[in-house]
Amino acid sequence: MDELCLRMLDRFQHDLPICAQPYQAMADELGCTEEEILQRLEQLNQRKALSRVGPVFEHSLAGASTLVALAVPAERIEEVAAQINAFDEVNHNYLREHDWNLWFVLTGPNREHLDQTLVKIEQLTGLKPLDLPMLTAYQINLGFALGKDSQVPT
Amino acid sequence: MTSTLSLEQQQQLRRLLENGLPLTSRPYQAFAEQINSTEQAVIEHVKDLDQQGLFRRFGIVVKHRALGINANVMLVMDIEDERVHQIGEALGEAPGVNLCYRRPRRPGWPYNLFCMVHGRDRQAVEAHVIELLAQHNLQQRPHHLLFSTHAFKQRGGRYNQNKTGTV
Secondary structure, three states, X not given: OOHHHHHHHHHHOOOOOOOOOHHHHHHHHHOOOHHHHHHHHHHHHHOOXXXXXXXXEOHHHHXXXXXXXXXXXXXXXXXXXXXXXXXXXXXXXXXXXXXXXXXXXXXXXXXXHHHHHXXXXXXXXXXXXXXXXXXXXXXXXXXXXXXXXXXXXX | OOOOOOHHHHXXXXXXXXXXXXXXXXXXXXXXXXXXXXXXXXXHHHHHHHHOOOEEEEEEEEOXXXXXXXXXXXXXXXXXXXXXXXXXHHHHOOOOEEEEEEOOOEOOEOXXXXXXXXXXXXXXXXXXXXXXXXXXXXXXXXXXXXXXXXXXXXXXXXXXXXXXXXX
16 A cells, blocks of 8 residues: 555545545545546455445434344354344444354344344344444544554555 | 435435445446436535434545454443443543444443454554553453454445335
């Protein structure tokens, strides 16, 4: 990753202008060409390092979401993780070091939809989900620091 | 063509936005063509959503693991209800804390404050968390570090369950 790419990531994980030519706007601010910006984004995409360019929706306003954990027996992890991944409502499905070892976020249009999904998950896996909806957010996430101090490999 | 979007077009646009802008010079023009609207109407609608506070942020969303940010811990703590807001706000502003949320306790789950800390490796993240707890005088509070050892799925949320974006 070159210096332009790092500057692009440090500046534009938030506050990307909403305008007809957003990549041109990025280029103008970073002092390069739109083509150079699109190249860097394509490169990130090819490295599977780009999720997308666009909004991260505010969960509480965009619909409902909750953090869910399952305590999955070690021998069933792959099977249950695949069952969970198959739900369109699921994102960020992680294995973590704890008895509650499978952690994922459920999103949907409303809380009722999430309740129904939790019931389906319990029926499908035979495991009782821990349902931990957000009560208060104390921080606005502006993305990851990737500048020179963070020594990101190129 | 009208300058405002129908409800169906709004839903289609929402789904397209969740999947991200195309990497082309005029991404909203591309969206407009997919939902049979105009570039201007699409941009106006996205700006409206932004002004309504629907976006937490708007920009490049990276997959941190592919960028060498390999260690990720969920620090969970049991903080007294009377001061959970104070501690939450302090930790939310602390360097290296990407997310800080209060969540309910449950039977068998005593923790009510959650912080996400990311970094290049496990040792660095663990040291950072220990320092964070010490700085805020929280070492004696029940807490646990849940390192993630595998990501089975990592993508943005889908709020609109209608598959209307794929027209």
